[in-house]
Amino acid sequence: MIRIKLFATSVLLFVSFFLFSQEPQEIGSLMNIEIKAKSREFNKNINFDKAQKFFRASNWDSTLVYSMKEISNSENKELVDYCHYFRGIGFKEKKLLNESKKEFNKISNNFRFFYKVKMKLGEIAVDQKEFKMALQYFQQVEKFSDRRIYDMKNSTVLHNIGLCYLHLKNYDKAEDYLFKSSKVQEVEKDTLLLIGSYMDLANLYYEQYKDSQAIPYFEKAYHLSKKVNSFNIKRAAAKNMAVVEENRKNFPLALVYRKEFEQWKDSLNDQNKVWAIADLEKKFAVKQKQKEVDVLAAENKVKIAERNGFIIASVLLFILFGTGVYFYRQKIKNNKIILAQKNELDELNATKDKLFSIVSHDLRSSVNALKTSNGKLMENLKNKNFTELDVLLHTNSTIANGAYNLLDNLLNWALLQTKQAYFYQESLHLATIVQHVEYNYKPLMLNANINFNSDVSKTDYVFADMDSLKIIIRNMLDNAIKFSKENGAISIYSRPSSEEFCYLVIEDTGLGMNETTRQELLKETVLLSKKKNDDIIGTGLGMQLCKSLIRKNGGKLEIESEENVGTKMIIILPKFKNHG
Structure with missing residues (x-):
């Protein structure tokens, strides 16, 4: 229980930050429309015009410069309020929270979007862990009567108040507000925010050691996370479920969730790449x-x-x-x-x-x-x-x-083209590398009703770069699946090796190719190959990448294929001779 309680608290802080933070200028929002109108009305105020353009483009340094120029030269109180708001957002985005707070506090009570000022001050208070102060700001926003004129979600305000109570250990009020928030989000079908609500409700119960009430909300959050594109949310939901199942002693299922967590972590890294x-x-x-x-x-x-x-x-x-x-x-x-x-x-x-x-x-x-x-x-x-x-x-x-x-x-x-890739050749156990790659493709072949067989020699060791070898095998398997028919078969096996090289064969019973296409694929060219079958999505980039990586590892590629019978992709790699 101690492990999951500590992790749940870390997730609470992450989700809280995600829900508290809102984009300063959504396209089509009431504030965005009003800012454009003010820019047209006061078109002679060049500094304000530049400040609002940089603000809407999220160029914070330029926003700070031109909004300060407008404040110094303008006598229009309304434009000055807008410029203080721009500066407050700019400093907040640059993590200069005290400076941001000073700018927001300079805005007059007559500012049309004063409720946004209170919301931002509440977010800053949360970032600085001043939860009582944050609660006061959010409660002031809650009191605004006619919500139809405000471009903010009521569920977000309710959720923020609930999170403040949760940080302050006032569990009854936290539960009340978090429930209200989740009900509104369920009606509005706001999946992303609803996942956060379910996680925070689960954390609320874990704080009180009410595991039976907490776990169903973790499960709800996990299932909903499948419908969103946020890798961070998917990672958090999967890891929560892994720890839950570890506490239940269901270690096989916990391992499945752990692997899913690592998958989303890799996806996030790929996105950064x-x-x-x-x-x-x-x-x-x-x-x-x-x-x-x-x-x-x-x-x-x-x-x-x-x-x-x-x-x-x-x-x-x-x-x-x-x-x-x-x-x-x-x-x-x-x-x-x-x-x-x-x-x-x-x-x-x-x-x-x-x-x-x-x-x-x-x-x-x-x-x-x-x-x-x-x-x-x-x-x-x-x-x-x-x-x-x-x-x-x-x-x-x-x-x-x-x-x-x-x-x-x-x-x-x-x-590879810019010579930025890390490349290190070493002794690699070929069967182990193949096993690592094929693990991720077995579910795909099972879904496509493709029979799979692996018979790679346990005695083969190759001298190659591990990452590039995985890329080669992964692309070859991906192509075999792509070009295979339903109820087809894919095999990966070793041919008898020579003194110098090991032979790895990936065979499928798919569409195959004619001799002209086979010769084209084997040409040493940087140009991309063309696909004859328009129904199959592809660029030929994967094949060019494989050929380049095989050559870089000191190997070569051979192809045996017959139309409507199948294809054998033969990867020939140098053998590691000094393996003891």
């Missing part, structure tokens, strides 16, 4: 522009040198001739270098443009498919058509997995 790629691409573009500037600078230097040579040549004819020949040769050499660089750059740009075009198309197709499926999902949810719901949920899962694999391959491809 995608943003890292975007930043890397931005830096790469800057470097390319700098190279162009350097080339132009070199050309200008050549022209200046030629001009000076002709001036000197008017005096010294012999020097003119020698200098002319020298610069002529330099110019030819530079032109050859520039032409070679241009051809290389054109080829890289063509590859990049093709990649972006295909990836964008496939991502748009996946998102559009999810959008359409979610519409059907909501319609069948209202009609309680559970059979169709099950089909749609499996469809959404398949689409999401495809999009995830595409982004994962894009990340690894970008890291």
Whole structure:
């Protein structure tokens, strides 16, 4: 009980922060509309116009600068109140809570959105663990009578009051407000906030050691977390259930939840890697522009040198001739270098443009498919058509997995192309690596009614980088599943190895390919392969990534295939000879 109580408290703090914090300017909100109207009304106040634009764009440093200029120069009390509000939000987002509190306290009581000021002061008090003060602010917001004119959710105010009472150990009032909040969220079908309410109710009962009342709310929160896209919420819900089942001594089920927790943790890390790629691409573009500037600078230097040579040549004819020949040769050499660089750059740009075009198309197709499926999902949810719901949920899962694999391959491809990927070759037990990868694919094959067999030699050790080897096997298995028919079969096994290499075969009974397609796939090119079957979502990026990684590990790829019979992907990797 001690373990789950400590973890539940940490989740309480996380969920509390999530629910207390609200975006300062939602598109279409009452405040956002009012700010735009004020900007048009006082269009001569340039500093206010810039301050509100930076505020709505979440550019906090510029918001602080221009709102301070407006405060210093303006005599309009209403605009000054807005600028103090902008500064309060800016400091709050930059975690300068005391400065934020000072700005909010400078706002007059006549400010139209004074209830938002009280809400923000309450959030700051929570961040500073001044729960009694926070409670006073939230209770003031609760007293506003005509809520129809306010762009905030009543359930959020009720929930915040309940959380303050919970921190203050006033369990009866905390329970009353949290129940009120959850009931409103159930009516409004606000799933994300409802998950937080269920978790906080569970924590409320755990604080009082009422396990039988707490656990059902943890379970409700877990089931609802399946319907949201927040990885943090999914992680918290899964780990709560893991600890609950550990306390029940149901260790097999607890292990399942623990694995799910790690899965969402990895998903969050992958999401961060995608943003890292975007930043890397931005830096790469800057470097390319700098190279162009350097080339132009070199050309200008050549022209200046030629001009000076002709001036000197008017005096010294012999020097003119020698200098002319020298610069002529330099110019030819530079032109050859520039032409070679241009051809290389054109080829890289063509590859990049093709990649972006295909990836964008496939991502748009996946998102559009999810959008359409979610519409059907909501319609069948209202009609309680559970059979169709099950089909749609499996469809959404398949689409999401495809999009995830595409982004994962894009990340690894970008890291490989920019030489940023970590690469370390070592002795690896091939059967163990295959077992790690196939574990995640067995449920997918089971759902697709695909028979699976694994017979990898226990004596094979390869000399390779572990992460890249997992990527290769994962992509090969993913393709085998993608191109296999229902009730088909997939096998992964070892062929007899030679003195130098180990042979790993991934065989499927799927669509197969003709000899032309097989030869195209084996070409050493950076360009993407084209898919003949438009019904199968893919870019060919995974295959290009696999070929690049196999070559980097000192191996090679062979393909045996026959149309409508199946395909054998043969991965050949160097053997680790010194294994004792």
